[in-house]
Amino acid sequence: MTIFPRQALADDLAARLLAAPATSASGSGLFLAAPRRTGKSTFLREDLRPALARRGAVVIYADLWADKTADPGDVIVAAIRAALAQREGVVTRLARSSGLDKVSVGGLAFSLDRVGLAQGVSLSAALAALSDEAQAMTVLIVDEAQHAITSEAGANALFALKAARDELNSSAHHGLRVVATGSNRDKLAMLRNSKDQAFFGAPLVNFPPLGPDYIAWFISHLPFRQELDADQVYQWFSAAAFRPEILGGAVDALLYDLAVRPGQFAQRLHQLIQEQVRASNHEALRVVHSLTPLQSAVLRVLAASGAGYAPFEAQTMDRYRATLATIAPDAKVEPETNNVQQALVALQDKALVWKAARGVYALEDSFLAELMQQAGMLPA
Ligand SMILES: Nc1ncnc2c1ncn2[C@@H]1O[C@H](COP(=O)(O)OP(=O)(O)O)[C@@H](O)[C@H]1O
Numbered sequence: 001m002t003i004f005p006r007q008a009l010a011d012d013l014a015a016r017l018l019a020a021p022a023t024s025a026s027g028s029g030l031f032l033a034a035p036r037r038t039g040k041s042t043f044l045r046e047d048l049r050p051a052l053a054r055r056g057a058v059v060i061y062a063d064l065w066a067d068k069t070a071d072p073g074d075v076i077v078a079a080i081r082a083a084l085a086q087r088e089g090v091v092t093r094l095a096r097s098s099g100l101d102k103v104s105v106g107g108l109a110f111s112l113d114r115v116g117l118a119q120g121v122s123l124s125a126a127l128a129a130l131s132d133e134a135q136a137m138t139v140l141i142v143d144e145a146q147h148a149i150t151s152e153a154g155a156n157a158l159f160a161l162k163a164a165r166d167e168l169n170s171s172a173h174h175g176l177r178v179v180a181t182g183s184n185r186d187k188l189a190m191l192r193n194s195k196d197q198a199f200f201g202a203p204l205v206n207f208p209p210l211g212p213d214y215i216a217w218f219i220s221h222l223p224f225r226q227e228l229d230a231d232q233v234y235q236w237f238s239a240a241a242f243r244p245e246i247l248g249g250a251v252d253a254l255l256y257d258l259a260v261r262p263g264q265f266a267q268r269l270h271q272l273i274q275e276q277v278r279a280s281n282h283e284a285l286r287v288v289h290s291l292t293p294l295q296s297a298v299l300r301v302l303a304a305s306g307a308g309y310a311p312f313e314a315q316t317m318d319r320y321r322a323t324l325a326t327i328a329p330d331a332k333v334e335p336e337t338n339n340v341q342q343a344l345v346a347l348q349d350k351a352l353v354w355k356a357a358r359g360v361y362a363l364e365d366s367f368l369a370e371l372m373q374q375a376g377m378l379p380a
């Protein structure tokens, strides 16, 4: 099975983005928030990108999660360089403006390596050249944008984009819109709440999950479709937090379930969906169960504190101590700034905890707090 197209949604969003006046921050950017695995990246790549391109926009796509070891700043710069490289005219323009006009160009005299954050050619200058060459609106899509503020270079890239946004939205060029996505509203909010941020004031919109039309499409591909009621399957999908993979996994298991007889498919599918949800929850908690007592205590206190988490305050140290006393009374670890720091680094390495460059910590996936709560793992 392939991908269910969401063209109407893409067209609607594309039209709004390109029509919005850029007189304010809210006109030049948009944040889309939705939980993980609900189809954001797929929508950006399969639906929104083509919808924008059909309307003549130049689209640049940077996925800050595609390679978790890559610095988010580098990923943004690389995506912009790749877009520049696709137009020979842009390279010529940049070469000229760098005083290389006497050299025969063809891309050889000017290396795109010079475009970057602390390099000769700023992102702003590069995007302006692209805008002038294409004579069209540029749309930069940053997937999992919250990762931009986990590194210095990423934060710098955002400042550079703010400058680019102001430049391209001036009357001299053809406009820049930035679409950012993320799975965590709190983290995205950090990107748009302070005046010095590139996205200050950009609206934060809940990205809609796949709906009944997707379910109808999904069912229509199944050999046992006549046994299924679309409304009911939609309810199961909703209980599975709108994750297509849960549905897909259940169907895969059902297709090879040799014991299931005609008339039993609906009931069996429901069971398998519930099993997939349990397995996925179990998998998420498995990592938590493998932590050292101190790491576990730090994670639990962080998860219970939410946005108010202050890792090294005396009160927080008391909470680690109390948590340790309940989960590992014999562990004999005394929480101190040093080992708490180490525990936080280990939790980041395990992709459980996210740290902004300014030292703010949060759960990588806010859903984990819910799971830990249900499992009785959170301190009061
Ligand atoms: N429109 C769609 N039709 C079918 N499957 C989809 C659709 N959107 C997402 N999926 C599937 O759901 C899973 C998660 O999608 P993804 O786009 O990676 O989510 P996110 O970016 O929100 O984490 C992927 O396996 C993807 O193939």
Ligand SMILES: [Mg+2]
Pocket: 040, 041, 042, 143
């Ligand atoms: Mg994604």
